[in-house]
Amino acid sequence: xxxxxxxxxxxxxxxxxxxxxxILISLTAVLSGIIVTGMAALFRYNRSxxxxxxxxxxxxxxxxxxxxxxxxxxxxxxxxxxxxxxxxLTESRVLEYRVIKQRWVRVLQAxxxxxxxxxxxxxxxxxxxxAEQSKRGELIRMxxxxxxxxxxxxxxxxESGRTERTLRxxxxxxxxxxxxTKHHEP
Amino acid sequence: xxxxxxxxxLLATLLIVISQILVRLHAQTALVDRHYAAQQSxxxxxxxxxxRDWAAVNSEAIDDLNISGDTSTKLLHARxxxxxxxxxxxxxxxxxxxxxxxxxxxxxxxxxLILTTWVYPPVESNL
Numbered sequence: 234x235x236x237x238x239x240x241x242x243x244x245x246x247x248x249x250x251x252x253x254x255x256i257l258i259s260l261t262a263v264l265s266g267i268i269v270t271g272m273a274a275l276f277r278y279n280r281s282x283x284x285x286x287x288x289x290x291x292x293x294x295x296x297x298x299x300x301x302x303x304x305x306x307x308x309x310x311x312x313x314x315x316x317x318x319x320x321x322l323t324e325s326r327v328l329e330y331r332v333i334k335q336r337w338v339r340v341l342q343a344x345x346x347x348x349x350x351x352x353x354x355x356x357x358x359x360x361x362x363x364a365e366q367s368k369r370g371e372l373i374r375m376x377x378x379x380x381x382x383x384x385x386x387x388x389x390x391x392e393s394g395r396t397e398r399t400l401r402x403x404x405x406x407x408x409x410x411x412x413x414t415k416h417h418e419p
Numbered sequence: 420x421x422x423x424x425x426x427x428x429l430l431a432t433l434l435i436v437i438s439q440i441l442v443r444l445h446a447q448t449a450l451v452d453r454h455y456a457a458q459q460s461x462x463x464x465x466x467x468x469x470x471r472d473w474a475a476v477n478s479e480a481i482d483d484l485n486i487s488g489d490t491s492t493k494l495l496h497a498r499x500x501x502x503x504x505x506x507x508x509x510x511x512x513x514x515x516x517x518x519x520x521x522x523x524x525x526x527x528x529x530x531x532l533i534l535t536t537w538v539y540p541p542v543e544s545n546l
Contacts, residue, residue, distance in 0.1 A: 368472035405463040
């Protein structure tokens with residue numbers, strides 16, 4: 234009788250076996266690995282995307298300002314060696330786009346102190362510029378990029394997962410366009 | 420054991436949701452990139468076209484305009500349309516309108532980007 238009771242209590246025993254514990258530990262380890270790897274990838278992607286967006290916004294701001302300034306200019310001079318674009322405006326004002334302290338800046342030299350605007354683009358961005366004569370005046374073609382010009386821009390989508398991404402902006406602007414249009418405004 | 424399975428299932432659901440959000444986010448970023456490329460390309464084309472000789476600015480000449488190679492690789496089935504309207508009032512001018520159509524990666528036609536500018540005859544011919 235006593236033997237029978239002991240056998241019963243053994244078969245209905247609650248708890249976990251060594252195999253169950255081992256499976257649990259393995260599952261937890263695998264899950265932890267997936268979570269850590271996933272989060273690391275997420276942070277890496279977030280950092281890369283943030284930097285790309287900051288550069289892209291800065292590039293957009295600079296190209297918009299450049300186009301507007303070229304329209305306002307009466308003369309445009311480009312020095313490839315010093316990477317300086319000099320724009321002569323009306324009333325003896327001079328505008329310069331160049332790199333100061335490793336950043337692209339717009340410097341307006343008027344009568345008083347120069348007014349400097351920084352665009353948040355570092356010196357890794359190079360500027361390529363060429364001028365051509367059109368029927369209505371000088372036409373400026375500029376390219377601002379953080380990669381060599383030869384690199385195709387479709388790399389932008391192929392390399393989306395990489396830390397460094399190709400950013401390029403091409404501008405065509407007519408020198409003094411605003412000035413010549415103003416002449417005819419009703 | 421059951422708790423672990425439930426936990427793993429919840430975690431898997433969460434990971435799927437996060438990865439879907441990331442995929443959508445990436446698609447939106449690519450869309451913004453394409454829109455910016457389209458806008459820049461159209462601005463450049465308009466600038467180039469409007470710098471032509473007064474007589475050469477006409478609707479037929481718009482057909483000669485080509486979208487740059489870089490832009491056409493980014494924008495699927497990109498096509499350019501436009502028109503030049505001659506105006507006499509309040510001043511003599513030509514209104515140039517360019518429209519850039521393209522499709523998304525999934526083949527959906529995107530809302531066209533439209534830019535307009537005015538050109539005026541050379542000052543000498545007004546005198």
